[in-house]
Amino acid sequence: MTKASITATPLPDIQSTGDRRKVAINKVGVTNVRYPISLRTPGKGQGNEFIHTVATINMFVSLPHDVKGTHMSRFLEVLNEYHEELSSDALPLVANRMKERLESEDAYLELNFPYFIDKQAPVSGQSGKLDFDVAFELASNGTDDFVMTLKIPATSLCPCSKEISDYGAHNQRCDMTVKVRMAEGVHLWIEELFGIVEQCASTQVFSVLKRPDEKWVTERAYENPKFVEDIVRDLAVALNNDDRIVWYQVSSENYESIHNHNAYAFIERDKREE
Amino acid sequence: MTKASITATPLPDIQSTGDRRKVAINKVGVTNVRYPISLRTPGKGQGNEFIHTVATINMFVSLPHDVKGTHMSRFLEVLNEYHEELSSDALPLVANRMKERLESEDAYLELNFPYFIDKQAPVSGQSGKLDFDVAFELASNGTDDFVMTLKIPATSLCPCSKEISDYGAHNQRCDMTVKVRMAEGVHLWIEELFGIVEQCASTQVFSVLKRPDEKWVTERAYENPKFVEDIVRDLAVALNNDDRIVWYQVSSENYESIHNHNAYAFIERDKREE
Amino acid sequence: MTKASITATPLPDIQSTGDRRKVAINKVGVTNVRYPISLRTPGKGQGNEFIHTVATINMFVSLPHDVKGTHMSRFLEVLNEYHEELSSDALPLVANRMKERLESEDAYLELNFPYFIDKQAPVSGQSGKLDFDVAFELASNGTDDFVMTLKIPATSLCPCSKEISDYGAHNQRCDMTVKVRMAEGVHLWIEELFGIVEQCASTQVFSVLKRPDEKWVTERAYENPKFVEDIVRDLAVALNNDDRIVWYQVSSENYESIHNHNAYAFIERDKREE
Amino acid sequence: MTKASITATPLPDIQSTGDRRKVAINKVGVTNVRYPISLRTPGKGQGNEFIHTVATINMFVSLPHDVKGTHMSRFLEVLNEYHEELSSDALPLVANRMKERLESEDAYLELNFPYFIDKQAPVSGQSGKLDFDVAFELASNGTDDFVMTLKIPATSLCPCSKEISDYGAHNQRCDMTVKVRMAEGVHLWIEELFGIVEQCASTQVFSVLKRPDEKWVTERAYENPKFVEDIVRDLAVALNNDDRIVWYQVSSENYESIHNHNAYAFIERDKREE
Numbered sequence A, B, C, D: 001m002t003k004a005s006i007t008a009t010p011l012p013d014i015q016s017t018g019d020r021r022k023v024a025i026n027k028v029g030v031t032n033v034r035y036p037i038s039l040r041t042p043g044k045g046q047g048n049e050f051i052h053t054v055a056t057i058n059m060f061v062s063l064p065h066d067v068k069g070t071h072m073s074r075f076l077e078v079l080n081e082y083h084e085e086l087s088s089d090a091l092p093l094v095a096n097r098m099k100e101r102l103e104s105e106d107a108y109l110e111l112n113f114p115y116f117i118d119k120q121a122p123v124s125g126q127s128g129k130l131d132f133d134v135a136f137e138l139a140s141n142g143t144d145d146f147v148m149t150l151k152i153p154a155t156s157l158c159p160c161s162k163e164i165s166d167y168g169a170h171n172q173r174c175d176m177t178v179k180v181r182m183a184e185g186v187h188l189w190i191e192e193l194f195g196i197v198e199q200c201a202s203t204q205v206f207s208v209l210k211r212p213d214e215k216w217v218t219e220r221a222y223e224n225p226k227f228v229e230d231i232v233r234d235l236a237v238a239l240n241n242d243d244r245i246v247w248y249q250v251s252s253e254n255y256e257s258i259h260n261h262n263a264y265a266f267i268e269r270d271k272r273e274e
Helices: A003-008 A073-082 A088-102 A159-164 A190-197 A211-223 A228-240 B003-008 B072-082 B088-102 B159-164 B190-197 B211-223 B228-240 C003-008 C073-082 C088-102 C159-164 C190-197 C211-223 C228-240 D003-008 D072-082 D088-102 D159-164 D190-197 D211-223 D228-240
Strands: A025-041 A049-063 A107-120 A127-141 A143-157 A171-182 A245-254 A262-270 B025-041 B049-063 B107-120 B127-141 B143-157 B171-182 B245-254 B262-270 C025-041 C049-063 C107-120 C127-141 C143-157 C171-182 C245-254 C262-270 D025-041 D049-063 D107-120 D127-141 D143-157 D171-182 D245-254 D262-270
Touching: A025 A073, A025 A107, A025 B228, A025 D049, A025 D107, A025 D127, A049 A073, A049 A088, A049 B262, A049 D025, A049 D049, A073 A088, A073 D127, A088 A107, A088 A127, A088 A143, A107 A190, A107 D025, A127 D025, A127 D072, A143 A159, A143 A190, A143 A211, A159 C211, A171 A190, A171 A228, A190 A228, A211 C159, A228 A245, A228 A262, A228 B025, A262 B049, B025 B072, B025 B107, B025 C049, B025 C107, B025 C127, B049 B072, B049 B088, B049 C025, B049 C049, B072 B088, B072 C127, B088 B107, B088 B127, B088 B143, B107 B190, B107 C025, B127 C025, B127 C073, B143 B159, B143 B190, B143 B211, B159 D211, B171 B190, B171 B228, B190 B228, B211 D159, B228 B245, B228 B262, C025 C073, C025 C107, C025 D228, C049 C073, C049 C088, C049 D262, C073 C088, C088 C107, C088 C127, C088 C143, C107 C190, C143 C159, C143 C190, C143 C211, C171 C190, C171 C228, C190 C228, C228 C245, C228 C262, C228 D025, C262 D049, D025 D072, D025 D107, D049 D072, D049 D088, D072 D088, D088 D107, D088 D127, D088 D143, D107 D190, D143 D159, D143 D190, D143 D211, D171 D190, D171 D228, D190 D228, D228 D245, D228 D262
Parallel strands: A171 C171, B171 D171
Antiparallel strands: A025 A049, A025 B262, A049 A107, A107 A127, A127 A143, A143 A171, A171 A245, A245 A262, A262 B025, B025 B049, B049 B107, B107 B127, B127 B143, B143 B171, B171 B245, B245 B262, C025 C049, C025 D262, C049 C107, C107 C127, C127 C143, C143 C171, C171 C245, C245 C262, C262 D025, D025 D049, D049 D107, D107 D127, D127 D143, D143 D171, D171 D245, D245 D262
């Protein structure tokens, strides 16, 4: 088959035929699209440095009850246009382009990706990269509703174990997950939210720790015992005090070193409803 | 240390001390508890046969603002009491026991487990087990709100590919996920909901297929092409017509054989709000 | 189509046609088959109690260079016959049946499943189930080669952190993985190998721990610090001293509470080659 | 604590103390290190373009029987030095640096990462990125042994289903995994091996397919039915004919659209032993 022959006899467009079931579809699109992306970072205060990572992406539109199907290939075409700059600022542009290309009133965009922050060890000052998971979700259906999620690893040390034991205290890695909506017009860097969150556990985790650093984190954790309940409360207090955040869900999952299951706590608050 | 000495000098109960942050906790408890469970099945109409499987379980209570911590070991103690019968009917009992033991007003229970249904091949009649994922979620906070989720594998065959191609049509495994709330007083067996759902794709999948069966499913899929949009619409129509269901979310994820990403569609409806 | 018509006109058997590429296939079969199984346990010394769990199963045979394909449905038929008793003793029977039904000289069988052991808390004596992953692998190609793998969670406490810190020591959950081949004629219960392995970390993990138990495990871990290197060496020493074991691979993966990556060590030994 | 005080009183180095168990350790190091990396690509024939991706990395050394522990932080320090250029050519340099810094005779390096290749749709010529998993493994223990693994998605269409059915044929996504060792001195780009592998299934998968493209891949798959056995045999034949490859393992896992389990086949060949 040649390209010419295709142009000559257009193939039928089944998707654009009608549908009689009278059932509108909330979301239809593509999931699990793995894609290299670039994100703007605050860099040295200029906001013009970029980080390269790999995102797993979901893209949806809504579909009226009387249209049979959407055109799946167009989601990928939009992604191809925009992947060089998928910072949170750019998502409304992508959503608008999706609505335009897919002829839909609503667009939904979800990006999950590992992110990396350079952290210095607390005593030696040695630098290393801390990796954690970030999600961006934009629902553009009437208004643009943006939710940012960070899942940040840290250390928790059990206050009960410390109190009742003659020496030692069980401690473990935990994952603090913070999901936020910002006040209108507010831009929040991943780095800024990370800075708030990582203070809320018993101590932080690091990529490179030399012996003086290891002494420091060990003692800091022991001086600062926190139940999973304490961690989510401290997260809540920190976000309560930040006017840029108008809604949040915070949780912590602690991979208990003395059990094969995890301890978990969760708090949700919507400041707008109060 | 001897048991006697422990009894003599009780260890401090840090969890029961107060908290001054004025932050109540929505959910606190244990996650990722892997446990063997037994579930009642309809069997041969008597409802007194059991299926053995392994669940991954989350258990939570709420915590008032002025209590420092919950008592995590009690969740496991409650689970130990009840794991022999964790059918959906039994969950309110477990939730009540959690509230009692944990001294909480609210209890949340989530079970995820593989389930197995004996299916006969369509022509040869050969029997095999089809496995799929089930979730039970009970939120007991004022009222008892129960949600059942089934994720059922099937086959989807693309109508566009069939229409435009001189022969063949791309098809693939898909996962249909159905999440339902039932009308008050209604009991719905997993088997009943499964029976509704598995009709909604291009054809069903089976564990054992002999050649005449393979011919049957191949031709049936080709005669019955469905977009991911068609599948969720047919799921919605089926659940619309069933008065036992008052709320649902339905979705299908199709592992497209011509792409390395998936096609997805989603519909939600709450009949109670209409 | 009726069953009669199928019997009347047999469908062609493409799999049994020849192949000219002159390439024999080492393994061909089915993977990721999820199936409920029963396993014999030592119980109270009689070996006639059973545990129910769910296995993920792979089944393969070899295929000579001149045969086009194997008959996949027969793997499932064999599994249907034998799933009620898939203890390690029964695997050679299953492998023989596979060879017979699939007309092959070699059969390979891999089962992965969660297993559960009742453990009593160290002070309170409270009972709970500890879950861990087990794998059975049988290669029946000339001889029957059986490998058993246990992945057992435990606690590790860092000797360096303890030594250099004024108080506390970082500790974390670890997974010890032990893969063994037994001397000819030796039967080893999962429970027996578990009993050896769980002694080799800083302390054990438990499902239910009351406060006196938590004090016990916290102090025991602190008194018994071990690097990941110490854990695998202690595993190696334990298996070196057991004449029932003729080959092993041991490893430990420690989910460091101070990092977002893991520490790992691995030792392999074949006593038969010495 | 100030940096000065640390310098003044060096902390004890527990790792460097002796060990009396007489058990050498094959591999000890760090696992699951997530890190942004850059890889050289052939680009437009110059080999001086780079691709950015995120790797999950394991790094090990061996440890003599009489040394208690390795120094884990040094693995991360080496990674920090080299992550800007982790193409396969650079791995021996990294391994040498590991041996030097960790004072070990052996070094092992494993990188797993998603990779992306720009592919044009077969008729429309539209461009899109195909993602797939790549692994680099270098064992530097005496000699440098490098193994490259590609796991490439494609489409398989069942010859039996096609033959016995009046119309249609079941097809599905499959993952072809190819693991190779190269002849001494040979450099093989990921792109080159990909080009060989993607020819071996019924047809290729693409990121963006317009209707004429979808017609093309549907018909191509139907014209080119292959069992999982055919796919691995065609992979074996292709690698048999390539003198740059001296050892390989090839497999295909087909996510059968008519079952909830997968079909799998595997071939291994070492040309050096013949």
